[in-house]
Amino acid sequence: MADDMEKTLDITPFDRLQIVRHKNRPTIRDYLPLIFTDFYEFHGDRLFGDDGAILGGVGRFHGMPVTVIAEVKGRDIYENKNSNFAMPHPEGYRKALRLARQAEKFHRPVICFIDTPGAFCGVAAEKRGQGEAIAKNLAEFMTLKTPVISIVLGEGGSGGALALGVCDELAMLENASYSVISPRGFASILWKDATREEEACNIMRITAEDAVALGVAEAIIPEPDGGAHNDPETTAENISEFLAKSLNNKIAKNIDLLLNERYNKFRKIGEFTE
Amino acid sequence: MLEDLFKVVTARFNGDDNEKEKSADASSVPMFKCPRCSCSCGYEQLEENKWVCPECGYHSRISAKDRIAITCDSGSFIEYDKGMSSLNPIDFPDYEGKISAMQDKTGLCEAVVTGECTIHGERCLIGIMDSHFMMASMGSVVGEKVTRAFERAAEMNLPLILFTASGGARMQEGLVSLMQMAKTSGAAARLSEAGGLYITVLTDPTTGGVTASFASLGDIIIAEPKVLVGFAGRRVIEGTIKQRLPEDFQSAEFMLENGFVDLICDRKNMRRTLAHLIRLHRPSQKMEDMTDGR
Ligand SMILES: [Zn+2]
DSSP states (O other), X not given: OHXXXXXXXXXXXXXXXXXXXXXXXXXXXXXXXXXXXXXXXXXXXXXXXXXTTEEEEEEEETTXXXXXXXXXXXXXXXXXXXXXXXXXXXXXXXXXXXXXXXXXXXXXXXXXXXXXXXXXXXXXXXXXXXXXXXXXXXXHHHTOSSOEEEEEEEEEEHHHHHTTTOXXXXXXETTOEEESSOHHHHHHHHSSOGGGHHHHHHHSOOBHHHHHHTTSOSEEEXXXXXXXXXXXXXXXXXXXXXXXXXXXXXXXXXXXXXXXXXXXXXXXXXXXXX | OOOOOOOOOOSOOOOOGGGEEEOSSTTOOEEEEOTTTOOEEEHHHHHHTTTBOTTTOOBOOXXXXXXXXXXXXXXXXXXXXXXXXXXXXXXXXXXXXXXXXXXXXXXXXXXXEEEEEEETTEEEEEEEEOTTTGGGOBOHHHHHHHHHHHHHHHHHTOOEEEEEEEOSBOGGGHHHHHHHHHHHHHHHHHHHHTTOOEEEEEEEEEOHHHHTTGGGOOXXXXXXXXXXXXXXXXXXXXXXXXXXXOTTTTBHHHHHHTTOOSEEOOHHHHHHHHHHHHHXXXXXXXXXXXXHTO
């Protein structure tokens, strides 16, 4: 045990980022069948199209119907082509919102899995209102009258992650990160030197522990030694254990209380003097 | 209605360095160089034209102080939360130093000024982002002041007008900065549920995390002509697609064409437009002849 403790303490944020970017890092496609049953994927935003970077649908968790919304990292070139390396377009966020509204109507909790380098930056994304799509999700999830639980599986990149991150409880896998911009982008903007990625990564406070300390996350889900890729089944069990506890807690709450707590969770984040 | 006369505003235009250049002639008076059409004109002429380029109509960046002067009824503005100043949530090296240097340079405590005022007699809450303060990036203070503006608008049952401008998130505040997007958007959603009127005026430049939060959530979204509005940085997109983007990409006009802006309004008509829109949203107004005769 003492050995394990020391090992964890030695891991730098940059080391964790390498674990998260490992080519065998499990994705939502690995976890889905291990955590949910009777899953049906639902496609499309009913406005423009279907975005492969975000999957959504209904299934059962321990027998209870739930809505699942997730950013999709590909496990190979083919999957990544379909999922655009988990960088959603506006229609992805709008699909997520459509399915969240559906969950609200049918009184199902929403479970979001965050795993993205960020929202896609491109001409089509701008034309179809990337900013508006993310903004709308932030506003609508804040007032969604059903429990929302979010879990960061790998990279939680900026607004593209936050669009699935307005929730009652946020958990992070042990090695996952959550950041305002990639460490590379941070170094490039603030120091005009993208090669200082590692240094940026280590001061940005992007780890699961940092997110808890900053009041952004409530829980850390343990990963097997060396990272989730060494044992996806155990990782899935750990995710299930967290979900069961969290859902039980949130479902039991009066909805007005839940919404006030959700609002205040974000309301109190910020450090200033007057 | 005709009181949109030019006001003599004493504060000097405080433009970006790249908008300023020494004039070629011997007088060496600083000249405004338009970033859209590259024409030059004197700051006095620019100020008389409400800082709008006389050649192409580009609505250039102005300070919060000047915005208040040309928008609010004279003497009506009351500032809220004036002294709020950022701390250093992720202990970013020398962030405090950067903040205090910006405070000295701009005379502002932070990148947004909020308060209440009247516009043609219409009482409202108002917030103005000032791009001269760290490109009006959104950190804890911008997030908190904007959130309070939404909450006060709901409590006081007053319309809220936000003039947005921002380079995006305040990188030096890390994840705390990102969370301000959720905080402000949540407050906007609550004001909307309370039935409050929220008008956004997109000014140059409105980008990144501010576009992806409260700037895009107005009941009515107005933009000033030719201003930059978008989510991703132009150079980031050009890097992705490996080609140059057209000039008008991410302009107010581009956003209107793609359906994300209700109307584009000239600065000289802004006061009148805002006052009219506020009046149009007063509760339970009936048709005149029906309430009279029946
Ligand atoms: Zn011009």
